[in-house]
Amino acid sequence: MSETNAPVNEAVAALLELQEIDRARDRLHERKEHLPQRAELADVEARMAELTGVIARVQRDADDLMREEKKVEEEVRLIEEKIKSEEDKMYSGKVINPKEVSAIQAEVEMLKNRKAPLEERGLEELEARDSLMEERARLDEELRSLEDEASGIRAKITEAEGEIDRELGAEDGKRADVIPKVPDDTLELYEELRTSKRGVGVGALSNGMCTACREALSAVELDRIKRRAREGEWLFRCEHCRRLLVFQ
Numbered sequence: 001m002s003e004t005n006a007p008v009n010e011a012v013a014a015l016l017e018l019q020e021i022d023r024a025r026d027r028l029h030e031r032k033e034h035l036p037q038r039a040e041l042a043d044v045e046a047r048m049a050e051l052t053g054v055i056a057r058v059q060r061d062a063d064d065l066m067r068e069e070k071k072v073e074e075e076v077r078l079i080e081e082k083i084k085s086e087e088d089k090m091y092s093g094k095v096i097n098p099k100e101v102s103a104i105q106a107e108v109e110m111l112k113n114r115k116a117p118l119e120e121r122g123l124e125e126l127e128a129r130d131s132l133m134e135e136r137a138r139l140d141e142e143l144r145s146l147e148d149e150a151s152g153i154r155a156k157i158t159e160a161e162g163e164i165d166r167e168l169g170a171e172d173g174k175r176a177d178v179i180p181k182v183p184d185d186t187l188e189l190y191e192e193l194r195t196s197k198r199g200v201g202v203g204a205l206s207n208g209m210c211t212a213c214r215e216a217l218s219a220v221e222l223d224r225i226k227r228r229a230r231e232g233e234w235l236f237r238c239e240h241c242r243r244l245l246v247f248q
């Protein structure tokens, strides 16, 4: 099936070693992708996003109250101006008609009656806004502590990734050493099978069983393989999973 200048035993050992290295690399990639800290980080980030939304709502409510307060203050200011101008008129000495004086007094009284509840409302809005701002300060504090938590987790992820990358580097080095010992056409077939068969391209024949799919070969197939192996053939295909099959 395959022509090679390398000794058969070396090619078999290299192919099996390559499979082990590739499995190790797959596991490392898998581990890197599914670091438990990633789920932790996603959880903290989701809480941060939620909290940011709450903070924006609290701030919007506080801003609405602020606008209301300004409107009330402006109304109060206009009433106070009016009161002052009425009183100025009254104390100017120009108004002497008692009827006119009592009309002004009634007007001032009416204005003061209008002013009092507005001032009350302004005060209530101010207090409500104060408590919203306290709430916002508390939420900001909570958000900062979540941000700290997230940075801590990110640092751990970076560290874990670095560690995995070092291990991957070592496996890559081993792979580069093994590759030249596997014949080119065998390597090509192995890569194809690895892609289509969940990362495993080759199995070893062990106790009449394919180590890749754990299925026992039929007696007929075993006989055939043994006969061909005696004739110098070294690379077979598993009758069950169709992966490459070698004698270990």
Ligand SMILES: [Zn+2]
Pocket: 203, 210, 211, 212, 213, 214, 215, 238, 239, 240, 241, 242, 243
């Ligand atoms: Zn198999």
